[in-house]
Amino acid sequence: MHDELIAQAQAWLTEDPDPETRTELAGLIDAQDHTELAARFSGTLQFGTAGLRGELGAGPMRMNSSVVIRAAAGLAAYLKKQGHHDGLVVIGYDARHKSRDFARDTAAVMTGAGLRAAVLPRPLPTPVLAFAIRHLGAVAGVEVTASHNPPRDNGYKVYLGDGSQIVPPADIDIAAEIAAVPSLTTVRRPTEGWETLDDSVLDAYLARTDAVLSKGSPRTARTVYTAMHGVGKDVLLAAFARAGFPEPALVTEQADPDPEFPTVAFPNPEEPGAMDLAFAKARATTPAPDLIIANDPDADRCAVAVPDGADWRMLRGDEVGALLAAHLVRRGASGTFAESIVSSSLLGRIAEKAGLPHVETLTGFKWIARAEGLRYGYEEALGYCVDPDGVRDKDGITAALLITELASQLKEEGCTLLDLLDDLAVEHGLHATDQLSVRVEDLSLIAAAMRRLREQPPTELAGLPITRTDDLTRGTDTLPPTDGLRYTLDGARVIVRPSGTEPKLKCYLEVVLPVATRADLSEARAQATALLESIKRDLSTAAGI
Numbered sequence: 001m002h003d004e005l006i007a008q009a010q011a012w013l014t015e016d017p018d019p020e021t022r023t024e025l026a027g028l029i030d031a032q033d034h035t036e037l038a039a040r041f042s043g044t045l046q047f048g049t050a051g052l053r054g055e056l057g058a059g060p061m062r063m064n065s066s067v068v069i070r071a072a073a074g075l076a077a078y079l080k081k082q083g084h085h086d087g088l089v090v091i092g093y094d095a096r097h098k099s100r101d102f103a104r105d106t107a108a109v110m111t112g113a114g115l116r117a118a119v120l121p122r123p124l125p126t127p128v129l130a131f132a133i134r135h136l137g138a139v140a141g142v143e144v145t146a147s148h149n150p151p152r153d154n155g156y157k158v159y160l161g162d163g164s165q166i167v168p169p170a171d172i173d174i175a176a177e178i179a180a181v182p183s184l185t186t187v188r189r190p191t192e193g194w195e196t197l198d199d200s201v202l203d204a205y206l207a208r209t210d211a212v213l214s215k216g217s218p219r220t221a222r223t224v225y226t227a228m229h230g231v232g233k234d235v236l237l238a239a240f241a242r243a244g245f246p247e248p249a250l251v252t253e254q255a256d257p258d259p260e261f262p263t264v265a266f267p268n269p270e271e272p273g274a275m276d277l278a279f280a281k282a283r284a285t286t287p288a289p290d291l292i293i294a295n296d297p298d299a300d301r302c303a304v305a306v307p308d309g310a311d312w313r314m315l316r317g318d319e320v321g322a323l324l325a326a327h328l329v330r331r332g333a334s335g336t337f338a339e340s341i342v343s344s345s346l347l348g349r350i351a352e353k354a355g356l357p358h359v360e361t362l363t364g365f366k367w368i369a370r371a372e373g374l375r376y377g378y379e380e381a382l383g384y385c386v387d388p389d390g391v392r393d394k395d396g397i398t399a400a401l402l403i404t405e406l407a408s409q410l411k412e413e414g415c416t417l418l419d420l421l422d423d424l425a426v427e428h429g430l431h432a433t434d435q436l437s438v439r440v441e442d443l444s445l446i447a448a449a450m451r452r453l454r455e456q457p458p459t460e461l462a463g464l465p466i467t468r469t470d471d472l473t474r475g476t477d478t479l480p481p482t483d484g485l486r487y488t489l490d491g492a493r494v495i496v497r498p499s500g501t502e503p504k505l506k507c508y509l510e511v512v513l514p515v516a517t518r519a520d521l522s523e524a525r526a527q528a529t530a531l532l533e534s535i536k537r538d539l540s541t542a543a544g545i
Contacts, residue, residue: 232396250281
């Protein structure tokens with residue numbers, strides 16, 4: 001067994017083109033570290049609808065040049081089988097460790113396969129890459145990013161020529177082509193022949209951001225901004241300057257790209273503590289800002305925090321999703337409003353009252369962006385698509401512009417974002433959402449929890465009877481199959497699913513309570529909070545987590 005493992009590792013070592021991972025792997029072989037080698041060679045990173053994502057290091061279960069070259073070769077073979085023999089593939093990358101190298105590896109493979117490759121000029125937000133695909137008429141795009149994952153991770157996200165991320169069966173077909181690559185020695189990788197783009201694509205993206213705002217709208221809201229050690233700062237500042245907003249006050253400790261993400265445990269605005277420096281900056285800034293804007297490291301997500309009494313409060317993704325929807329309705333937007341099934345049902349109420357089509361999709365913008373006639377899409381994990389004709393993906397830059405326009409407009413009217421949320425609760429009912437998210441080291445714990453829920457299904461949560469259970473692996477009339485469970489309760493909804501990008505089990509909770517007047521809101525919110533906590537406890541017990 002050990003001899004076979006060492007032989008596998010040595011075979012991988014002979015092909016590895018990266019001196020750094022070669023040295024790492026040679027050290028593990030010399031040390032006869034069978035435990036670590038088994039972890040690296042227990043399989044291969046699976047290419048799916050999220051592309052690839054994993055920890056950096058040597059071996060097929062890690063992110064490295066060998067894995068990326070195979071992925072690029074598989075994608076190139078797939079594109080050629082689709083008839084794109086000399087099509088353009090545009091490649092973007094963030095500022096994580098090895099991102100630039102993986103972008104260059106991809107460009108070399110595409111060029112060697114006879115396709116044309118163009119690489120963005122420097123680390124830029126993921127939405128710039130999504131925009132560039134359609135702007136340049138590319139047949140595919142690749143973004144090297146692990147978004148908001150820990151510093152040791154990287155990833156590989158694939159888009160097709162419509163500017164949307166891949167969905168089945170494209171992911172399965174590409175994975176088959178990757179598996180069919182016999183050896184890295186068969187993959188041609190010239191050292192030149194691809195194009196490095198200039199700033200004209202970025203300029204075109206920035207020109208497009210103007211389109212999300214109303215002509216002549218107020219631009220007075222003051223913001224504090226954090227890039228969370230990612231690539232958002234320069235593009236967001238340029239977009240805000242073009243729009244005529246006051247220049248955001250920067251959280252300087254997190255303003256510039258740093259692949260170590262030194263000030264946060266996880267570089268995700270949703271994680272506890274990630275926004276602490278932004279809150280501190282807002283408290284110390286005069287005149288007092290109206291809102292805090294945060295991007296995640298690749299700037300496709302947007303977090304918003306607002307003054308709440310004497311301090312600051314981060315808005316939930318569902319709250320921002322509803323605010324942006326209400327703003328677009330007020331502006332007379334037409335077209336489909338779309339959201340993932342784990343997002344708040346409030347969007348459906350807003351769309352229905354406005355006479356607009358509303359669609360629920362599976363989780364992820366690869367699905368949301370494909371909604372027919374899409375005008376606006378969002379998901380609770382801080383992702384918003386406010387300009388689908390420009391970027392058919394979530395975009396943290398344009399979302400930041402639009403929420404700041406709304407804050408400016410409300411400011412002129414003597415109101416705040418919290419006031420508008422109160423109005424929406426009175427109009428449509430209080431939609432309170434929360435999440436139970438469990439991070440694990442051992443992925444089998446997630447499978448065990450899902451199995452337990454299926455074999456011993458709960459009949460009630462928080463004293464509310466479960467009136468309907470949907471096992472989403474079977475699909476529905478409107479949704480393709482996915483690993484998930486949906487519980488409908490009287491006045492509540494729960495969805496349980498494994499995360500597609502992180503080692504987490506995620507449970508999404510929503511409670512809906514009628515509210516007659518603003519005076520009833522305080523009591524309704526207290527009741528909703530208690531219900532959500534009770535549902536969490538009962539669900540945790542039922543799942544054994």
